[in-house]
Amino acid sequence: MLRTNIIPLFVIIPLLSAFLISLLGKYLKRQFIYTVSNISCFLLLCFSLYGLNMLRNTGSNILVYKIGGWAPPFGICLVFDGLASFMLVVVNLIAFFVNIYSLGYIEKYTDKPKYFTLFFLMLTGMNGLIITGDLFNLYIFLEVASLASYALVAFGTDSEDLEASFKYAIMGSLASLFIFLGIAILYGFTSTLNMADMARIITEKTGSRLIPFVSVLFIVGFGTKAALMPFHAWLPDAHPAAPASISALLSGVLIKTLGIYALSRILFNVIGITSGISAILVFLGSLSMLVGVLLAFSQTDLKRLLAYSSISQVGYIILGIGLATPLGIFGGLFHLFNHSAIKSLLFLNAGAIDYAAGTRDLRQMSGLKEKMPVTANTSLVASLSVAGIPPFAGFFSKLVIILACIQKGYFGYAFIAVVSSIITLATFMKMQKFAFLGKLNEKYNNLQEVPRAMKFSMVALAVICVCGGLILLPGLNFFLSDAANVLLEGSRYAMKVFEAAK
């Protein structure tokens, strides 16, 4: 069996498990669903790590898989390069832990097979989007992931859930339509849908006014998916409404895959980034960084607070990537990895509190540390990390982004980044104080710590938060720098894909 054959497996495995769970889940015991979901998540994680290793061993750092045996411009090809493997590792790592967590958490809801089916469909969408090398295919998997997430947000079927989901669905579909318009115009311009071929043709036809217009369309579309500041309205409703495990996945990886990854892939590798576009990105990033954290500070609902904080952290990532310097992209991707782990952990903590104490209101809970030591400690780790306190991973990534700003001469933006980091610290200290410290509320005297499965994934994610900084070490550095290099290469991407496809 060829080694490249593992590439389509990233889509096949979750899709197959989704179909199987939906088909057989009704008849077999619950244990069956759990087994299938655990096995397939584990396999995905293994394959993504193996793929990372495999990529290191190939000379050109890029692998292309031709679906149906059609050569790139004619059929669809899957491209597996540094950035894709980086994102796959992030997505599948988080998904693995979230899956284990939801084994315990989902007891609160009815109809578990549907939950797991939708979970895997969302995973299919994200993995498919990451590895595809075809623009329209990207759109389709974007839709798969978005549709699954609309349904999952409404999974509780309370009126707030439904309303949040409707808002999310309307804004999300609007964003998709903008993306589709962008794709259509690009197709009319280049008469191809393959990303590599398109990049080749666009570099040949320079000086067109069409490209900035299309870039703006894509920024609006993917910016909405990533909840950048002017287009963020859906996120603070949608993320709290979803089940906590799904919020973790939505906030941790979905907005990054659908928004940031797709945007940077298209802007950098396909249509080529210009200084104007880069300035827009930096501005939007800083805006959402500052406003997001200010809004987060005033929230009393734990999950809404986390959701606003997500907007702010996405701002950091976009700021880093928008700088388009090697250091900036490196920092942005590093922060992407850290934030995935941190924010998933925080949402899982919120879910644990909701599961045990049955509330999300910060004013109602206090002194939970006594009863829920694991949740309290892991959440402390995550809070310190997201605020950027030195030994934790969040510190290093923010430092790199700020350094990159200074290096490029954007002192104002660097200052904003520092300020929002300080406000983030204040926000999370407030959260800690309300939730875990202080006197135990009498209502919660017979409170129990959450089931073992939930504890396990929280602890594991906390360990990742602590050790994330180790990625900067020279031996492990390749994980990030390979990914950053892909973006830096710009439209040379096209050449590499065609070479690898031969």
Add this chain to the structure above:
Amino acid sequence: MTLLVKTASRLVVVLGLIFGIHIILHGHLAPGGGFAGGVIIALSFVLLILAFGKDAALSKLSLKLASNLENVGALLFLIIGLLGFWGGAFFLNILVKGSPFRLFSAGTIPLNNIVIGLKVGVGLFVIFLTLVILEKSKKEE
């Protein structure tokens, strides 16, 4: 519903089913294909519901069976894709191509069409049915 509607729709349902199957089978020769044919089949079932009420339709095809069939359709499509691995690549067209303009030609394409037709037809029927059942159960409350 009136007798006229019932009699007419009984005929039309049968015609619709046959037409849908025809469109699916000739998808690789003439316009149409699995998707359009599937929707036509779904429409004929929807007509059945509209004319005779949901019980008549459910006696032909229960909700559980329908959603299972839909699942099987999706699964089969994936399996056809997976079969391509046998020939070397995902979704490789492995069957013999046959000569053009014949019903049995074009390798896996007609098979794909049939599977998609099954999936789409039954799937859309399921959507409609859940909506109808929801409304019915709401009234009973």
Add this chain to the structure above:
Amino acid sequence: MSTYLLCLVLFCVGLYGLLRKRNLVKMIVGLAIMGYSLNLFFVLLGYRLHGRAPIDAPDQVIENMVDPLPQAVVLTSIVIGLGIMALLISLAIRIYEKHGTLDITKINKLKG
């Protein structure tokens, strides 16, 4: 040229409906119209004057056929549109069931 522009005018009409109307069904209708206009736009991009449908016949001259790729793509996007629409409708029905209205200004419980 003008054909493209008319198509985008349709897009704007849908956008207007989506942004301005405060009724769930109207919003869905607006979204559907936007979807239609984009599908049409994509097919327009592939059309050539005096072309033929991309179905081979024994007497077919290849040079004269319209572009099959946008058609295949739009076929897929019609299905996606149908999926989104069905999901939105079911959400709207469920919201109606909970609130007894389809007017978004009355439903709006969530802030921000």
Add this chain to the structure above:
Amino acid sequence: MIFAAILAIEVKDLLSSVIAMGAVGFALCLAFLILKAPDLAITQLVVELLCLIILIKATIKKDLPLVIEGRWLFNTVSTLLFAIVFLFFSYIILKELPAFGDPIMGLVKKYLLEEGVSKTGAVNIVSAVILDFRAYDTLGEVAVLFTSIIGIMAILRRRGRKEILEEDTNGK
């Protein structure tokens, strides 16, 4: 078509609005036919029928609440302004696209049209494209439909959370 679309947006009555949308859809179907896309025309026709049936089913039983609109002048003007700016820019952009009816016959199209029949054996090239060249796309499409069906069944469940915890979760 545009007329029907404006009608669909502006009409007060929900049912007529839905029917006007149907008119847009059928006009689109005709347009596809004129543009030599019979596959699309058939699909659009049947999809439109199904959408209409579902939408009418959804709206017809309702008491058609009077649409109260916060008619803020500002909002309308800003939306219209956005539309005008959008159209203006797209006017500039569209000039750079190939003229209507004369697309670039790229490498891909030539290949698909010339080799399509002999490589796949399917006479209908659109079918050949969606089920062979781009079968992976169709897999995604199947996944989308599947997702929406499962999603609908999930949304329309009678009860979302378990009853024991119902008070807890509602008490927030």
